[in-house]
Amino acid sequence: MAAPAIELDPAAPVPDRAAATAYVASVCFKHGPPRLLGAELEWLVRSAWRPADEVDPAQLLRVLGPHAPSTLRTSVPTVTGAPPPSPAPRAPEPLPAGSTVTVEPGGQVEIATPPLEDLSALVAAVQTDTAAIRERLATEGLTLVDRAADPLRAPRRILRVPRYAAMEAAFDRVGPHGRTMMCSTSAVQLCLDAGEGSQVTARWQALHEFGPTLVGMFANSPAAHGRRTGWKSSRMAAWLSLDPDRTRPPDLLGDDPALEWAERALGTQLLCVRRHGHWNAPPAVTFGDWIDGLGGLDEAPTWDDLDYHLTTLFPPVRPHGHVEIRYVDQQPGGEWAVPLALITGLLADPDTLDHAREAVAGVRHRWVAAARHGLEDAELARAAARLVDLAHASLAATDPDLAALVADVAERRTLRGRCPADDPTVEPGEGELGPAVENPYPDPRDPVSPGGDPT
Known part of the structure; x- marks a missing residue:
């Protein structure tokens, strides 16, 4: 059970770890009846005529027009030499159904819907605003990519803002995959109310337990940077x-997710420190270290710094008051609605949720196997078939159209042990990709497989 939210002066210093832990635990889950849904969908953008060309930020700014975010507006002068933006730029306009537009570091376009009351309204809003984005991009020959990792282009950051420069520097200390994630991947994210009482823990645990099965079902990124990777979800591998x-x-899903999340947040290294014109963080310093005066930082962290630090944590499921499910690859065409419908259907009532958790009990740690093999993994394929049955039965009573879409995708792929990555080439240039490289995502620590994850 989360503690009541703590109200604090954002500019005041954090006094100690205990206070920070209590604060994070009080804000990470907002309790209440689960009513609202939201979605965030990212797409890679490319030229329909020259698919291997890099994204031109000035062109992207033109086509997004009044919907362009401030990060893109402030980045374009750096590239073009245009005059700097005004001190108080106008706020971006929402899309017709209310979604806001953001641009990711490599030029991916993302829409984020407002919170909505039901799944049908959410899907309708995404359809409307996706159509608006496609129409704008098409005016200059730009199109959205139907893969979740860029199969052709090397990662290149086009946003020149301190946050992304600091992220790039921090990730580069670990390896090359941070740039891939930042600049060359896209996802479907579902946002849900956390629930109330013991329901919060059950939903939190279930969303993690479903993760490997859903990663395998919806894996849609078999290539990156001009080569096949040997993984069904190169995005998740990165x-x-x-x-x-x-x-x-x-590693563990206990009965106090708020406290567990708070302790994880304080134990995670700093990614950005918003000081002195650049935001680069000292290496190997956690937020807890900063509170304790370690790491050579001159100023103590404030509550606002702690809030910002929470935005730099990127687990597969993230508590942000509501809960963000972040592990699903972007899907081909309009099939982004299928994972949204599937997850919503599985959470619709306690009995369905319990049966779904039973169905994935044996594969709940198989994140690596799911990303590498998709539904070629027989255990994941069996779990996926059961989840589809449960979700379809739940949706049939409330949204027959979405239930039919789930059934169609299940018939064409899931029940045949296939995922979108197994479909024939769908993107220009994929047919000329080089052969698979041998395990481009090695991690000898295997941090995602407590108890072992056979591949």
Whole structure:
């Protein structure tokens, strides 16, 4: 059970670890009846005529027009030499159904819906705003990519803002996969109310337990940077390798997720420190170290620094008052609605949730196997078939159209042990990719497989 939210002066210093732990535990889960849903969808962007060309930030700024985020507006002068933006730039306009637009470091376009009351309204909003984005991009020959990792282009950061420069520097100390994640991947994210009482813990645990099965079902990134990787989800492989302490699933799922999350947050290294014109963080210094005066930082952290630190944690499921499910690859065409519907259906009632947890009990730690093999892993394939049955039965009573879409994808792929990565080439240039490289995502620590994860 989360503690009541603690109200604090954002500019005041954090006095000690105990106070920081209590604060994070009080804000990470907002208790209440689970009513609202939201979605965040990212897409890679490319030229329809020259798919291997890099994204031009000035062109992206033009086509997004009044919807362009401030990070893109402030980045374009760095590239083009244009005059600096005004001190108080106008706020971006929402899309027709209310979604806001952001741009990721490599030029990926993301829409984030407002919180909505039901799944049908959420899907309708995403359809409307996706159509608006596609129409804008098409005016200059740009298109959205139907893969979750860029199969052709090397990662290149086009946003020149302190946050992303600091992230890049921190990830580069670990290896090359941070740049891949930042600049060359895209996902479907579902945002849900945390629930109330003991329901919070059950939903939190279940969303992690479903993770490997859903990663395998929806894996859609078999190539990156001009080569096949040998993984069904190169996106998830990159995420799990880039900074395991920041991105791995929890080792244990106990009965006090708020406290566990708070302790993890304080034990994670700093990614950004917003001081002195650049935001680079000293290496190997956690937020808890900063509170304790370690790491050579001159100023003590404030509560605002702690809030910002929480935005730099990227696990597969993240508590942010509500809960963000972040482990699903972007899907081809309009099939992004399937994982949204599936997860919502599985959480619809306690009996369905219990049966779904039973179905995945034997594969709940198989994150690596799911990313590498998809549903070629027989145990994951069996779990996926059972989840589809449960979700379809739940959805059939409330949304027959979405239930039919789930059934169609299940028939074409899931029940045949296939995922989108197994489909024939769908993107221009994929047919000319080089052969698979041997395990481009090695991690001898295997941080995502407590108890072992056979591959």
